[in-house]
Amino acid sequence: MTARSKLLLAVPVTWAGLWTTPLAELASDLDVVVQGRDEYDPKTIDYALGFRPEPGMLATLSSLKVVFSLGAGVDGFLIDPNYPKHVPLVRFVDHQLSREMAQYCVMHTLIHHRQQRMFDQFQREKKWRQSVPPRRTEDTRVGILGIGEIGTMVAERLRDHDFRLAGWSRTRKAIDGVESFAGHGELAKFLGRSDILICLLPLTADTRHILNAKTFAQLPKDAVVINVARGGHLKEDDLIAALDSGHLAGATLDVFETEPLPESSALWSHPKIMLTPHVAAISDPRVMAKNAVDGIARHKAGKPLENVVDFARGY
Secondary structure (H helix, E strand, C coil): CCCCEEEEEECCHHHCHHHHHHHHHHCCCEEEEECCCCCCCHHHCCEEEECCCCCCCHHHCCCCCEEEECCCCCHHHHCCCCCCCCCCEECCCCHHHHHHHHHHHHHHHHHHHCCHHHHHHHHHCCCCCCCCCCCCHHHCEEEEECCCHHHHHHHHHHHCCCCEEEEEECCCCCECCEEEEECHHHHHHHHHCCCEEEECCCCCCCCCCCECHHHHHHCCCCEEEEECCCHHHECHHHHHHHHHCCCEEEEEECCCCCCCCCCCCCCCCCCCEEECCCCCCCCCHHHHHHHHHHHHHHHHCCCCCCCECCCCCCC
C-alpha cells in the first residue's frame, strides 16, 4: 500500500475548492487540509501548496519536505523572513501560462505601436481622422526586461512581427534576432534603445522598483512601458510624473503594488494608462494541482525536483 502524505493548501478559504477537487481526483493517496478551514497537526504536514502564505506559518511545519508555488513568481514566499530555507521551493511553470502572457504582451505592444488608443478616442468623438502612419515596425525597438521562459516566448512572438528586439537579464542570453544586454553595467544602454519596454522580471530585492524615475529618464522620449511582472517593480508616482511631463507616451499595467487596485488610485483614470486586473495570464487550477502532484511523486521516488528556486537569486 502506498504511504499517505498530507498536503497543506494555503489559499483563501473561499477559493480552496478550485484546487481541492482536482487534487482529490489526481492523488487518492494524498490527504489535503486547507489553511484556515481545517484543523491539523503542523508536525504531520509533508508538503505545502500556495501562493502567499502567512509569514512564519511554513516555519511551524517541522516535517515539511517541499513547498509548491501556485504562481510563476515566488516573491510571496520570499518576503517571509522565516521561510525554512532547507525546504525546496518549486515554481509553477506552464506552457499555456507562458503562451497567454506572450499573447498579452504582443497585443499591447501592437496597440501602442499602431496608435489604437488615439483611434479609440476618435471613435468616441465621432471624428473620421486618418493620422500619420505609425513608425515602421522594423524601426520600432522593443526591450524586454527579463529573458526567462516567458520573456523568451514573448521575444519569439514579437520577432514574427519584425520588431527590433533586445533583452536584458542577469546573464547573457543567445536568442536569434534578439540583442542581448546583461548586468547592471549594460542596463542604461538597453533602456536607451527601447521604444517599448516590457517588464517580465522576477521580483527580488535587486529588481524592486526598477521601473522608476531614473529608468524612465533613460528611455527615449515617447517611449511606452508595459508591466506584466509584479506591481512591486513599479514606482507608480514616478510613472505618472513621467507621463504627465510628456517624456513617456503611454503605459499598460496588469499588476499593481496593492491589489485589488484601490478606487482612489490615480492610475484608474489616467488618460495615458491602460490597465487590466492581473489577468495577463490565468492558470488552470487543474494544471496547477497536477504540477504539485507530479512533484510530490518525483520527490517520493527520489528523483530531482524541477523548477526549484535558487534562494540566492530569488527565482
